[in-house]
Amino acid sequence: MRAFRYLVLAGLLGAAVTAQAAPVTYQMDPHHTQVLFSWNHFGFSNPTAALGLGNGTIVFDEKDPAKSSVDVTLPLANLDTHVSALDEHLKKPDFFDADKFAVITFKSTKVEPAGANKYKVTGDLTVHGVTKPVVLDATLNKSGMHPMMKVQTVGFDATATLKRSDFGVGAYVPNVSDEIQVRITTEASVPKAVAAK
Template sequence: MKRIALAAALSLFAASALAAPVTYKLDPTHTDVIAQWSHFGFSNPSAHFGQADGTLVYDADDVAASSVEVTLPLSGLNAFVPDLTKHLLAADFFDADQFPTATFKSTGVEPAGEGKLKVSGDLTIKGVTKPVVLDVTLNKAGVHPMAKHEAIGFDATTTIKRSDFGVDAYVPNVSDEVKLRITTEAAAAE
């Protein structure tokens, strides 16, 4: 009887440990934010925002208890065309000397189907904060095969209007709407 009671207690403890929210640290080498826009209708250039720093808390049993907070140093911006990268960092666009980071802080997370989430939050660019909603897909959660630690990965998309953030040079010829695609991998915080 004592063994059965002990086994039951251990299984309840293990289940509650698995159900607890887990805090993860973003892996900047496996996180990329990609912005894409129309250039006079002729092309759809993109820029990558690397060097992301942040944390996410994920609760698989109660996704509403999940959250994310990310800082993107604009020093990590790369359009892979040196003159375009330099122009994007200039006062016409991000004014990175005065506003060196962009940030996102979630205000709510809700389930949106199997492996899908809606993450609402405040996006701050160039000192202006606006609400956005990310459509998120959980790619995988589990033990990372190389690093041997708990890891999680997500992809997300949204569309924003750059004029909402004062990054409106050349609108409408250079599209006001910017598609954002995000991929991230994070390791459980120790």
């Protein structure tokens, strides 16, 4: 009977430790992360460009979203419109000025629940040396053990609308739209070295 009590006590202590350690840190997978932005070109078309991930960390607490956070770096060297001449033009001083401002960053300042599996992620977006607050509308697609990597994984989609002129990237407005649509999809996993502990 005494042994049983010890087992119950150990179980309760373990549960308490687990509850205290609820926020989990995930590394975003560059092979399963896309950061896309699109704009209108003279009313004729809506081109899309991709920003490749540099580094990305998500701290996620499903039970207490306020303890969650996001920190992402997007090098402009990875900018891809699928048109090499346009890639080079967007990196020039009249747009991103990538030689001077080589990365785009996003650091969350607040995460709030917004319905079932939905969140408002407010953060500081830095583009072209200018930092402005931006709100991402995020959806948790799935949380669980990744069947191939065998580590805890989360997947999110997120969207935002912003004005590029707010960041000093206003060339050719209004013929090339000021409003930019941003769409993000990502998978992020607990690093294997941490998961193995």
